[in-house]
Amino acid sequence: MTTPTSCAYCQQRATQLCAGCRSVVYCSREHQKEHWKRGHKRECKCYEVTSNELLGRHLRATRDIRMGEQIMCEAPLVVGPKVAATPLCLGCHRNLLAPQKPAMTFYKCSSCSWPMCSKECEKSPFHLDECRLMAASNFQSKINYNPADPEGKESAYCVIMLLRCMQLKRSNPEAFARLAALEDHLKERIETPLYQVLRANLITFIKTVLGQRDWPELEILRIAAILDTNAFEVRQNGERRKVRAIFPGGAMIAHDCVPNLRHRFDDNMRIIFLAKRPIPKGAILSISYTQPLRSTVQRRVHLKQVKCFDCACERCSDPTELGTFAGAHLCGKCKVGKVISQNPLENAANWHCQLCNVKKSAREVLTQDARLQQEIESLDKTTPVHLEEFIQGHRIDLHDTNTHILQAKYALTQLYGTAPGYAMDELSEESLKRKVDLCEELLQISNLFDGGWSIFRGNLLIDLEEALVAQALRLQLASECESKLKRAEELLEEIKNIMKHEPEEMQQMLAERQQILNAAMAPFSVGVE
Known part of the structure; x- marks a missing residue:
């Protein structure tokens, strides 16, 4: 497409290209504002x-x-609690069991008795419509704080998000139409155990207890399916929020196991999509609904169960998973070859060794994977010891980049430097080197699975930068110390670019890292103008 030469507002000759769409030009900033x-x-x-x-x-x-460009910023169409949630305020959506204020009781809405922060939150626009509906039906919430189970989740919250979507039909028909246009996959979901429970309990509550008899059962279930298919989890740790929300624009962004976008949420719970790497014209915009270190089988099973589709992206289609063999096991016969799927897009396909004639059924592989996943999830992760034992114990059957080994290694990058007895200044030379090596190894993997300005890669760089500074300060030779600090300085600049859109607590942490690095480099700056 050729660049236009006439101002989009006055049609006079112009050269100032619109930075957003780059499809129109202007003769002045004033005309750009008017247009x-x-x-x-x-x-x-x-x-x-x-x-x-x-x-x-x-x-x-x-x-x-x-890379780093903002693609979309969208306010939530509807927001509310997850299906099961710890007690939260239905006005501001903050967790009511904040660690610093372990309340034994809640303020309760004067009309419907749902837990709230205060009378001010009781009047929140988020809560008013559902409150009127419940009060009119004489329904009173029974949720109370259970000191014996401070992390306990309340299933009663499952009705709130559904009600908020239903009420849009009357209060905001245009918004409801946008919601109704989203994919639901109800056909695949309706016979699942979860939806059988919804039909038996939730539908009865909505139609009988709350008196919404005009709503057909299938229409209510379709809204539930739209939520399950399209809702984003909104986490704002600083605000103590963990809810879900619908963003119709964001819902149209495709999934890919090697995505080119990432997303974050601002203080107003708007979703913001950022390019993790340069994206060429014509490319499909994508995010990932799965974890990058999971194998193809694990990712595809998860996506099928949760999002009702079979992923066929480049990574899923490749039996070697972009050369990492993340889902492969070492062959028990030849001890060298890797056992891979004969067709990774068919979960029931047989597996075979690349080098010898060993074959395994998909059931055997899935059973072994499930056992290994259960083993790693049951490990004590308060110390590196058990994760290191897991890696050592499976050195014969699992290669260095198998998904279970990668998950253990990533957990170790977090524990070395933070776990009791393993703080950064307590680490032995061997443990500190182990942390650096693990970060370096996982960064190579992240470049394949979640590269560019991804949060996963940014967190690895943060751990690596801190470890390099710690290593440098232990070195006796000044030239080696300076060289390592300069590399840490380069990493910190990259980290700042990756994390520049993240919340204030991240910016504060990076500022502290900069101060520590500056202090470490001060002796090498003497005499430099």
């Missing part, structure tokens, strides 16, 4: 909605996108 008011704000995007049989509706880049 924005006339409606260009709605059109100014670097993507378009398209569709195909495999992905359905999805977004595609209409121009080259820079």
Whole structure:
């Protein structure tokens, strides 16, 4: 597409390209502002909605996108508690069991008795409609604080998000239409045990107890399915929030196990999508609904169960998982070859050794994987000892980049430097080197699975930078110390770029890391102008 030469507002010759869509030009900043008011704000995007049989509706880049560029910022259409949640306020959505204020009782809404922060939150627009409905039906919440189970979750919250979506039909028909246009996968979900429970309990509560008899059962279940298919989990640790929300625009971004976007939430719970790497014009925009260190079988089973689709991305289609063999096991016969799937897009396909004639059924592999996953999840993760024993104990059957080994190694990068007895200044030379080596190894993996400006890669770089500084300060030779500190300085600059959109607590931590690095480098700056 050729660049236009006429101002989009006055049609005079112009050269100032719109930085957002890069499809129109202006003769001045004033005309750009006026054109924005006339409606260009709605059109100014670097993507378009398209569709195909495999992905359905999805977004595609209409121009080259820079690494770190913001793609979309969207307010939630509806927000509310997860299906099961620890007690939270239905006004501000904050956790009511904050560690620093372990309340034994809650303020309760004067009309419906749901737990709230205060009378001010009781009047929140989020809560008013559902409160009127419950009060009119004489329903009173029975949720109370249980000191014996401070982490206990209340299943009663499962009705709130559903009610908020239903009430949009009357209060905001346009918003309800946007909600109703989203994919639901109800056909696949309706016979599952979860939806049988919904039919037996939740539907009865809504139609009988709350008097919503005009709502057909299938329409209520379809809204529940839309939520399960499209809702994002919103975590704001600083605000003590862990809820879910619907973002119709964000819901159209495709999944890929090696995605090119990441997302975050601002203080107003708006979702913001950022490019993790340069994205060429025409590329499909994608995020990941799974964990990068999981194997293809684990990811595809999870996606099928939770999102009701079979992933066929490049990583899932490759029996070697981009050369990492994350799902493969070492062959028990030849001890060298790796046992891989004959067809990774078919979960029931047989597995075979690359070098000898050993074959395994999919059932054997899945059973072994489930056992290993259960083993690693049951380990005591308050110390590195048991994770190191896991890696050592499976050195014969699991290679260095098997998913279970990678998960153990990532946990170790977090424990070395933080676990009791393993604080950074307590680490032995061997343990400190182990932390550095683990970070280096996982960074190579992250470049394949979750590269660019990803949070996963950023966290690894933070651990590596801290470990390098600790190593440098123990060195006797000044030149070696300076060299290691300079590398740490380069890493910290990259970390700042990756994390520059993250919350204030992250910025404070990075500022502290900068102060420590500056102090460490001060002796080498003497005499430098």
